[in-house]
Amino acid sequence: MPPSFRATPDTTVSHESDRLFAKPLAQPQDFVFNEDVVRVFPDMIKRSVPGYPTIVENIGVLAAQFAQPNTHLYDLGCSLGAVTQALRRHVRADNCQVIAVDNSAAMVERCREYLHGQDSMFQELLPVEVVEADILKLQFQPTSLVALNFTLQFIPREQRPALLANIRQALVPGGALILSEKLRFEDEQEQDLLTDLHIAFKRANGYSELEIAQKRSAIENVMKPDSLETHRQRLLDAGFTKVLPWFQCLNFASLIALP
Numbered sequence: 051m052p053p054s055f056r057a058t059p060d061t062t063v064s065h066e067s068d069r070l071f072a073k074p075l076a077q078p079q080d081f082v083f084n085e086d087v088v089r090v091f092p093d094m095i096k097r098s099v100p101g102y103p104t105i106v107e108n109i110g111v112l113a114a115q116f117a118q119p120n121t122h123l124y125d126l127g128c129s130l131g132a133v134t135q136a137l138r139r140h141v142r143a144d145n146c147q148v149i150a151v152d153n154s155a156a157m158v159e160r161c162r163e164y165l166h167g168q169d170s171m172f173q174e175l176l177p178v179e180v181v182e183a184d185i186l187k188l189q190f191q192p193t194s195l196v197a198l199n200f201t202l203q204f205i206p207r208e209q210r211p212a213l214l215a216n217i218r219q220a221l222v223p224g225g226a227l228i229l230s231e232k233l234r235f236e237d238e239q240e241q242d243l244l245t246d247l248h249i250a251f252k253r254a255n256g257y258s259e260l261e262i263a264q265k266r267s268a269i270e271n272v273m274k275p276d277s278l279e280t281h282r283q284r285l286l287d288a289g290f291t292k293v294l295p296w297f298q299c300l301n302f303a304s305l306i307a308l309p
């Protein structure tokens with residue numbers, strides 16, 4: 051493997067560890083993707099989402115199978131561009147362009163630094179445009195690969211069907227949507243067990259009980275997970291013909307939806 055491909059994965063490594071919820075907070079506030087979160091984000095998501103590094107890398111591998119020449123590839127809710135970087139490591143289709151979109155100005159600013167930094171260091175990378183926008187307002191270009199990697203859960207539930215229908219309309223034959231989400235379980239006992247196991251995962255990654263509790267209260271009004279069955283039915287209703295789960299670790303899963 052040429053050195054350029056060994057070097058790229060490290061560009062999102064933040065050396066700051068996530069202590070955002072370590073001290074007791076006087077006023078519980080809703081979670082926002084601001085500068086403080088941006089600074090610790092790679093550490094936060096890796097220690098909070100079981101399977102995250104595997105999912106990101108393999109979105110690149112899967113994308114390489116679906117990417118069609120002369121189309122756009124979308125990384126929706128790109129944060130710091132981890133998925134876009136995986137696309138750059140794996141996709142070899144001709145004349146593809148990545149559109150990475152996020153509505154957090156702080157995320158977009160750092161994401162541009164990382165990705166444009168790669169542009170200046172390495173040749174022959176997939177071209178990337180990083181756009182600060184609401185993914186609900188995008189006009190999609192013909193696309194062969196759309197990644198919603200832990201983003202749909204932050205979209206108000208009533209807006210999710212229209213977003214998925216827009217994506218479905220823009221997908222070319224042979225393309226795919228890759229949708230990763232935290233799952234909710236309809237069975238109360240399953241939900242409680244998976245929640246406990248996820249807390250154990252966070253604890254094993256160095257989070258204290260206080261950090262876990264404060265993060266949960268910050269995120270609960272903002273992030274609304276659905277069940278696998280709800281996802282499957284909503285994707286079919288949006289016009290997708292097949293929904294294939296390809297990864298699950300505890301209550302975090304990733305699906306391939308085919309047009």
Ligand SMILES: Nc1ncnc2c1ncn2[C@@H]1O[C@H](C[S@+](CC[C@H]([NH3+])C(=O)[O-])CC(=O)[O-])[C@@H](O)[C@H]1O
Pocket residue numbers: 083095106126127128129130131132133151152153154157183184185186198199200201204205
């Ligand atoms: N309406 C919206 N429009 C655009 N962006 C949005 C919107 N709502 C939320 N976001 C953005 O969606 C991202 C969700 S994080 C995705 C991780 C990334 N995909 C990764 O693979 O590292 C998931 C998490 O933090 O759990 C944030 O950057 C939000 O600003």
Ligand SMILES: O=C(O)C(=O)Cc1ccccc1
Pocket residue numbers: 094095098099232265266269273
């Ligand atoms: O599900 C959770 O409890 C999380 O912490 C997921 C998460 C990870 C990173 C940012 C926001 C939510």
